[in-house]
Amino acid sequence: xKRNRPKQGLVLLVLLAMLAALLPAAVAAEGTLFVTGYxxxxxxxxxxxxxxxxxxxxxxxxxxxxxxxxxxxxxxDVTKLEDSFTGGTASVQKTSEDGRPLTYAVKLSxxxxxxxxxxxxxxxGTAGAPDSYQTLEVxxxxxxxxxxxxxxxxxxxxxxxxxxxxIRYSELNKPLEAGQEATLTVxxxxxxxxxxxxxxxxxTPTDGLSIVGGASSFSxxxxxxxxxxxxxxxxxxxxxxxxxxxxLGVELKFNYFNNIAQTQGSATEKIPVxxxxxxxxPQPVVLVTRTPLAQPIASGESAEVTIRxxxxxxxxxxxxxxxxxxxxxxxxxxDTATFLLGDIDPGRDAAVTVRIKAVGAVSxxxxxxxxxxxxxxxxxxxxxxATASDRLLIPAxxxxxxPQPVVLxxxxxxxxxxxxxxxxxxxLFFQNAGSTKLVAPSVTVxxxxxxxxxxxxxTFLLGDIxxxDTASVALQIKAAKDLSSAxxxxxxxxxxxxxxxxxxxxxxxxxxxxxxANLTAKGDTPSxxxxxxxxxxxxxxxAAGSKFPLSFAFENTGTIGxxxxxxxxxxxxxxxxxxxxxxxxxxxxxAGGAQTQEVPMRSVPAAKSGAQSISVSFxxxxxxxxxxxxxxxxxxxxxxxxxxxxxxxxxxxxPESVNVGEExxxxxxxxxxxxxxxxxxxxxVVGDGVDTPAxxxxxxxxxxxxxxxxxxxxxxxSEGDIExxxxxxYEDADQQVQTREFPVTLHAVEPPPPVDFDDMDAQSDAxxxxxxxxxxxxxxxxxxxGGFLLMRRWRARRAESDTGAWDxxxxxxxxxxxxx
Numbered sequence: 001x002k003r004n005r006p007k008q009g010l011v012l013l014v015l016l017a018m019l020a021a022l023l024p025a026a027v028a029a030e031g032t033l034f035v036t037g038y039x040x041x042x043x044x045x046x047x048x049x050x051x052x053x054x055x056x057x058x059x060x061x062x063x064x065x066x067x068x069x070x071x072x073x074x075x076x077d078v079t080k081l082e083d084s085f086t087g088g089t090a091s092v093q094k095t096s097e098d099g100r101p102l103t104y105a106v107k108l109s110x111x112x113x114x115x116x117x118x119x120x121x122x123x124x125g126t127a128g129a130p131d132s133y134q135t136l137e138v139x140x141x142x143x144x145x146x147x148x149x150x151x152x153x154x155x156x157x158x159x160x161x162x163x164x165x166x167i168r169y170s171e172l173n174k175p176l177e178a179g180q181e182a183t184l185t186v187x188x189x190x191x192x193x194x195x196x197x198x199x200x201x202x203x204t205p206t207d208g209l210s211i212v213g214g215a216s217s218f219s220x221x222x223x224x225x226x227x228x229x230x231x232x233x234x235x236x237x238x239x240x241x242x243x244x245x246x247x248l249g250v251e252l253k254f255n256y257f258n259n260i261a262q263t264q265g266s267a268t269e270k271i272p273v274x275x276x277x278x279x280x281x282p283q284p285v286v287l288v289t290r291t292p293l294a295q296p297i298a299s300g301e302s303a304e305v306t307i308r309x310x311x312x313x314x315x316x317x318x319x320x321x322x323x324x325x326x327x328x329x330x331x332x333x334x335d336t337a338t339f340l341l342g343d344i345d346p347g348r349d350a351a352v353t354v355r356i357k358a359v360g361a362v363s364x365x366x367x368x369x370x371x372x373x374x375x376x377x378x379x380x381x382x383x384x385x386a387t388a389s390d391r392l393l394i395p396a397x398x399x400x401x402x403p404q405p406v407v408l409x410x411x412x413x414x415x416x417x418x419x420x421x422x423x424x425x426x427x428l429f430f431q432n433a434g435s436t437k438l439v440a441p442s443v444t445v446x447x448x449x450x451x452x453x454x455x456x457x458x459t460f461l462l463g464d465i466x467x468x469d470t471a472s473v474a475l476q477i478k479a480a481k482d483l484s485s486a487x488x489x490x491x492x493x494x495x496x497x498x499x500x501x502x503x504x505x506x507x508x509x510x511x512x513x514x515x516x517a518n519l520t521a522k523g524d525t526p527s528x529x530x531x532x533x534x535x536x537x538x539x540x541x542x543a544a545g546s547k548f549p550l551s552f553a554f555e556n557t558g559t560i561g562x563x564x565x566x567x568x569x570x571x572x573x574x575x576x577x578x579x580x581x582x583x584x585x586x587x588x589x590x591a592g593g594a595q596t597q598e599v600p601m602r603s604v605p606a607a608k609s610g611a612q613s614i615s616v617s618f619x620x621x622x623x624x625x626x627x628x629x630x631x632x633x634x635x636x637x638x639x640x641x642x643x644x645x646x647x648x649x650x651x652x653x654x655p656e657s658v659n660v661g662e663e664x665x666x667x668x669x670x671x672x673x674x675x676x677x678x679x680x681x682x683x684x685v686v687g688d689g690v691d692t693p694a695x696x697x698x699x700x701x702x703x704x705x706x707x708x709x710x711x712x713x714x715x716x717x718s719e720g721d722i723e724x725x726x727x728x729x730y731e732d733a734d735q736q737v738q739t740r741e742f743p744v745t746l747h748a749v750e751p752p753p754p755v756d757f758d759d760m761d762a763q764s765d766a767x768x769x770x771x772x773x774x775x776x777x778x779x780x781x782x783x784x785x786g787g788f789l790l791m792r793r794w795r796a797r798r799a800e801s802d803t804g805a806w807d808x809x810x811x812x813x814x815x816x817x818x819x820x
Contacts, residue, residue: 032067033134040142053115053146065102081121085111115146159258163192165267175274176237183234193225196254201231204249208241244277281379284313288390296395302357310349317344320375329362361502367394402501405434409511417516423478431470438465441496448488450480488515528558530618530633541640545605547578555594562620563588570615574607609676611638642734646673654744659751663715671707676733678702683710687724691715716748
């Protein structure tokens with residue numbers, strides 16, 4: 001080996017020399033010319049910063065040749081290729097010193113810019129040496145790409161700008177306190193000359209406020225140009241106000257004509273509502289810990305655990321109650337799982353001791369005790385209930401369970417498929433593929449419909465099967481004369497016991513083996529079918545709880561007759577028979593024959609609205625060649641059900657008299673006692689002689705079981721009896737429009753004029769002697785005092801009447817409903 005080392009060194013030197021000779025050629029093949037920069041000048045030599053389409057410029061490109069240091073440029077060939085410029089002549093000038101890397105400048109004079117792209121392409125090489133040519137591309141950033149101007153279509157007629165609406169509101173005298181109510185007057189002023197049609201004002205309160213009355217949207221009359229509309233909103237502060245900066249969002253939506261078409265517009269505003277905030281106390285945080293265990297708990301062992309609950313907050317926990325729930329593998333040995341603790345002051349703790357025991361096979365190394373602590377705490381003057389849940393981990397020793405053994409079922413080989421009427425011997429093999437023994441296995445064999453088991457029993461007792469061993473069962477089967485399928489089967493159910501690592505456990509393994517069969521060729525008779533051609537259930541939809549006659553006509557659509565026909569009608573959970581049986585019998589029905597059956601039925605009172613199904617089943621027999629065959633047919637028909645209308649409206653209470661120009665409130669209490677919702681509730685005032693904010697109110701849908709009031713605000717415009725009709729319309733559950741009318745008579749009177757005592761005193765002084773003036777003055781004083789007392793009493797009664805009306809409105813409002 002040592003004598004060959006000089007020869008190996010010589011070979012290595014030869015390889016290095018060959019590599020050094022090939023390396024320059026490889027570098028040259030990659031290209032040795034590089035662009036180091038360029039300049040753009042005009043014909044006078046001044047620098048140009050922008051080149052537009054059609055402009056003529058001179059471009060000088062600086063090149064560096066890294067593969068040559070010779071200064072001979074006489075053989076250099078420079079050609080301009082097709083690019084973004086046209087024309088021009090090229091000249092070359094050396095810019096490097098002798099002995100330095102070769103650099104030179106290529107000047108292209110008289111280039112004209114096409115206006116497309118920004119590239120300048122050159123081909124540089126040595127004349128007569130095709131392999132030396134190299135293509136260079138320079139991006140001229142001063143070139144401005146020409147863009148053809150676009151001709152815009154004539155603009156359509158200008159639309160009128162959206163109307164501007166100024167939203168103003170009345171200010172509160174003082175901030176709202178918790179639970180206090182206040183009325184805000186919101187005015188919408190149309191600053192444009194366009195008419196605002198169908199305006200609707202929607203109010204959105206913040207979390208600390210609510211709108212009294214349930215409605216948050218109000219319909220206004222059309223607001224003409226430079227006109228105003230007004231809405232009064234009653235707000236109520238919440239019991240707990242988190243922030244003093246409360247507000248009421250206002251959005252006015254309207255339609256207007258913008259000189260082209262009807263357009264929808266909107267105006268929004270935010271009304272500040274000052275309030276007195278009360279800070280809420282955060283829920284106390286409870287830290288749950290336990291005493292450590294000496295060692296992980298194993299199956300069958302017991303342990304005592306003390307659980308501590310520490311109050312880490314600044315408020316006391318009142319009447320705390322804790323419930324302890326162990327995981328599946330643990331059991332509490334205490335008499336109860338719920339413990340009552342004493343009040344826990346801030347920073348203090350309370351403890352409860354529980355005894356636990358690990359039962360059965362512990363499935364996991366991590367068991368747990370879940371705790372749920374319920375308590376009350378002072379939330380800023382309000383005693384609030386809260387819950388704190390936690391889980392404590394209990395280390396345990398898990399026991400590995402043995403999985404259920406897998407049993408593989410196979411059969412002996414068959415020389416040929418079984419033929420109709422033929423008998424054959426088959427052996428089934430059961431192999432234990434698990435890791436534990438099958439104890440006392442027994443197998444039940446069930447053949448398919450066209451096979452018969454000839455053994456005296458179908459259940460066989462096997463011996464214990466060790467892991468990897470096999471047990472067998474010998475069977476004798478016989479095929480029927482008419483085979484229904486070319487693939488028959490033997491289904492097996494193997495029951496056995498095995499040791500799962502803790503106790504003996506029972507298990508079952510089901511499987512199936514296939515038996516090939518030869519079919520007998522014969523002409524099949526088509527099975528006859530029964531269809532229901534038509535059915536009726538009365539004139540219209542069926543009301544829940546009502547009776548109706550169900551009549552249906554069924555027909556035999558087959559080519560052969562059917563016999564022993566049993567018809568069963570099943571109404572499900574929505575229908576029942578009305579004093580009739582639900583099963584009917586027909587002896588026979590020929591091919592194409594039809595029968596009609598009428599069944600008295602009743603819908604249950606709690607039936608669901610909508611199309612509900614009734615099942616009609618047919619069971620019959622027919623002759624398939626020489627064999628009698630049974631067949632069934634189940635058909636479902638639909639019957640629409642609706643809940644009866646039980647919407648009750650109470651007539652309004654009309655006041656004895658109403659002053660002209662003053663507003664009177666009429667309430668119609670309602671309750672929807674039905675089980676379905678009512679849709680599109682609408683209230684309308686019919687008649688003249690009164691002013692009202694809205695003659696028609698769209699109140700939406702009324703859900704089942706809710707109640708409330710329908711309110712009307714009426715202001716008489718003249719004295720006398722005014723005949724009105726309050727009309728209420730809605731759609732019931734059967735989509736039928738129902739209308740209720742309530743005629744009312746308002747007795748309008750002029751308000752009493754104020755008494756002017758100054759004029760009476762002046763007339764008495766001018767026409768009477770002094771003693772008479774004195775007596776008259778005393779009488780006038782008595783009259784003035786009496787008139788003042790009468791006026792004050794009348795105003796007090798009027799105020800009580802108004803207040804009572806509002807109070808009644810509020811008291812009648814139920815918990816689940818609201819004023820419509």
